[in-house]
Amino acid sequence: GNSVTQMEGPVTLSEEAFLTINCTYTATGYPSLFWYVQYPGEGLQLLLKATKADDKGSNKGFEATYRKETTSFHLEKGSVQVSDSAVYFCALRVLETNAGKSTFGDGTTLTVKP
Amino acid sequence: GAVVSQHPSWVICKSGTSVKIECRSLDFQATTMFWYRQFPKKSLMLMATSNEGSKATYEQGVEKDKFLINHASLTLSTLTVTSAHPEDSSFYICSLRGTGAYEQYFGPGTRLTVT
Numbered sequence: 001g002n003s004v005t006q007m008e009g010p011v012t013l014s015e016e017a018f019l020t021i022n023c024t025y026t027a028t029g030y031p032s033l034f035w036y037v038q039y040p041g042e043g044l045q046l047l048l049k050a051t052k053a054d055d056k057g058s059n060k061g062f063e064a065t066y067r068k069e070t071t072s073f074h075l076e077k078g079s080v081q082v083s084d085s086a087v088y089f090c091a092l093r094v095l096e097t098n099a100g101k102s103t104f105g106d107g108t109t110l111t112v113k114p
Numbered sequence: 115g116a117v118v119s120q121h122p123s124w125v126i127c128k129s130g131t132s133v134k135i136e137c138r139s140l141d142f143q144a145t146t147m148f149w150y151r152q153f154p155k156k157s158l159m160l161m162a163t164s165n166e167g168s169k170a171t172y173e174q175g176v177e178k179d180k181f182l183i184n185h186a187s188l189t190l191s192t193l194t195v196t197s198a199h200p201e202d203s204s205f206y207i208c209s210l211r212g213t214g215a216y217e218q219y220f221g222p223g224t225r226l227t228v229t
Contacts, residue, residue, distance in 0.1 A: 036220075043118070043207050043220035044158070089157065093218075101148075102218060104157040 006105035023090035031092040033073040116142035120221040137208030143188035144210035152205040
């Protein structure tokens with residue numbers, strides 16, 4: 001089956017610190033990989049995605065590279081801001097199987113302090 | 115991307131009553147919608163997949179008679195929690211599949227508290 005394992009939180013950083021949130025996966029088939037962000041009391045918003053090996057997704061200063069050899073899709077940002085405080089979910093989807101349903105990690109809570 | 119709304123955004127109800135949650139696609143005709151449940155500090159658990167004009171497909175372990183899903187049109191899907199109990203208290207999120215293979219758009223969620 002498909003599964004996503006994320007780094008356990010919570011993660012607390014000072015403003016302008018470097019962020020890494022680890023994500024590894026197992027999948028039957030060739031997955032597409034996603035990072036979603038959830039702000040308090042809100043639904044999920046797509047942050048970035050990568051659909052094939054070695055692709056790099058990027059958005060709002062966040063980046064993640066699809067590493068097939070290590071089955072990883074780690075999220076990074078060079079300089080975090082207080083406004084980045086949220087819960088981050090790594091997810092995968094295999095379009096050809098399982099009706100294209102998404103599998104989510106447990107989420108990592110990030111708190112950025114001024 | 116598509117704009118998805120949910121109503122209500124939060125609701126408190128008494129044990130034994132039923133609650134209906136609406137999920138609307140404001141600018142997109144969605145043939146497929148998903149309903150998720152999220153426990154505190156946990157990930158999203160897919161409850162069911164709803165296809166317009168047909169019966170929803172429920173995930174294993176989800177009671178279809180308790181969580182009634184109706185996808186009556188391309189812009190509206192509803193989730194009714196019947197005879198709610200405190201253990202049904204949760205954050206319910208709907209999502210719709212876009213035209214692109216990788217697109218999935220999420221509603222803002224509904225916080226249900228059963229007292």
